[in-house]
Amino acid sequence: MNKTVFVIGLGLIGGSLAKCFTKSDDYHVIGYDINQKTIDFARLHGIIHESGTDITASAKKADLIVLGAPITETIKMMHKLDAITFDHDVLVSDVSSVKEPVMAEANHLQNDRIQFIGGHPMAGSHKKGVNAAKDHLFENAIYVLTPTESTDESALSQLRDMLQGAKSHFLYLTANEHDEMAGVISHFPHLIASALVQQANKWQKTHAYIPKLAAGGFRDVTRIASGSPELWQDIFYHNKWKMIELIDDWMEEMASLKHMLFENDKEQLTGYLKQAKEYRDGLGAKKKGAIPSFYDLYVDIRDQTGAIASVASVLAEENVSITNIRILEIREGITGVLRLSVSTKEEQQKSYQLLHDKGYELMLEE
Numbered sequence: 001m002n003k004t005v006f007v008i009g010l011g012l013i014g015g016s017l018a019k020c021f022t023k024s025d026d027y028h029v030i031g032y033d034i035n036q037k038t039i040d041f042a043r044l045h046g047i048i049h050e051s052g053t054d055i056t057a058s059a060k061k062a063d064l065i066v067l068g069a070p071i072t073e074t075i076k077m078m079h080k081l082d083a084i085t086f087d088h089d090v091l092v093s094d095v096s097s098v099k100e101p102v103m104a105e106a107n108h109l110q111n112d113r114i115q116f117i118g119g120h121p122m123a124g125s126h127k128k129g130v131n132a133a134k135d136h137l138f139e140n141a142i143y144v145l146t147p148t149e150s151t152d153e154s155a156l157s158q159l160r161d162m163l164q165g166a167k168s169h170f171l172y173l174t175a176n177e178h179d180e181m182a183g184v185i186s187h188f189p190h191l192i193a194s195a196l197v198q199q200a201n202k203w204q205k206t207h208a209y210i211p212k213l214a215a216g217g218f219r220d221v222t223r224i225a226s227g228s229p230e231l232w233q234d235i236f237y238h239n240k241w242k243m244i245e246l247i248d249d250w251m252e253e254m255a256s257l258k259h260m261l262f263e264n265d266k267e268q269l270t271g272y273l274k275q276a277k278e279y280r281d282g283l284g285a286k287k288k289g290a291i292p293s294f295y296d297l298y299v300d301i302r303d304q305t306g307a308i309a310s311v312a313s314v315l316a317e318e319n320v321s322i323t324n325i326r327i328l329e330i331r332e333g334i335t336g337v338l339r340l341s342v343s344t345k346e347e348q349q350k351s352y353q354l355l356h357d358k359g360y361e362l363m364l365e366e
Helices: 012-020 035-042 055-061 071-082 100-106 153-162 175-203 217-226 229-238 240-262 266-282 307-316 345-357
Strands: 003-008 027-032 064-067 092-095 114-121 141-148 170-173 293-300 322-330 336-342 362-364
Touching: 003 012, 003 055, 012 035, 012 064, 027 035, 027 055, 027 293, 064 071, 071 092, 071 100, 071 114, 071 229, 071 345, 092 153, 100 175, 114 153, 114 175, 141 153, 141 175, 170 240, 170 293, 175 229, 175 240, 229 240, 240 266, 266 293, 293 345, 307 322, 307 336, 307 345, 322 362, 345 362
Parallel strands: 003 027, 003 064, 064 092, 092 114, 141 170
Antiparallel strands: 114 141, 293 336, 293 362, 322 336
16 A cells, blocks of 8 residues: 655755655655745656645645755744644654754654654765755665654654665664764864865965865865855754864864974874874775775876766676765866775775776775
């Protein structure tokens, strides 16, 4: 028997989840968004089966409601759902990247028909909006689930079953655990990237050529600063106390580095940089719990038509699956660097040999 899923907010994440459901005959998907063009696009491209113009009416039909709106709007929507009279039990989940304010609200829901389970599929894209939605966006990504104080085990199991189409790795975290870790690896780096861009902007008044020189490493490190200002303001606002704590940590870290430089402590600075390199190089190198491993190799490529496609074709012909691909640096007429990630050590070695035999210059990341 089909189950009905109601997705509220059809952006990149909500739209991609909707596509995960619509590709199965087991689900009927209703979509709602404040932007009519988004709804029209979703209907036209089969991302949803029907559009919901009345949230209450659509929610009453649903077995699962997914809140895909920004955090502030998600909390407002939880208030609205709490007031609805359901004639059956309904699962409600969200996709917010900050969990504590959402879960605090969830723990105060009065509607005994609602089983709320916090969620955060930790995947994204440089693109945004429903037109960038992909049903494979969450494949092999971490999908965090955060139960409430009263979440029933059967409800948790049911939600996981319904989300199987996302092909994610599920991880259970408390709201505090999630927000601290997301703060360290996602939210705070965005703050730092924005600060680095602002610093470059100020120095541009002294050195007009900074924009022309700001390529390679600078562009790579600050890429995330190009995210939606409104979306990230909402994230920072709801995770502000952890951001403040991390800023305090960062200021101490910078003070320590400043001291090493001031004292010309070469040995200590070398040790510091070595420790950072070893930790960075070890990220993801071994599978820990639900976190998938990855193995990288770097390929020198020329700036010419079909260069990336040629590399991918060599590996595809031998059934090597690339889990991630990224251009680290390329300038007009100059050799660039392509970073390829595969899921096993064996595939890394195989890829190296295949490309080496084709004359490519490579480096393995051990």
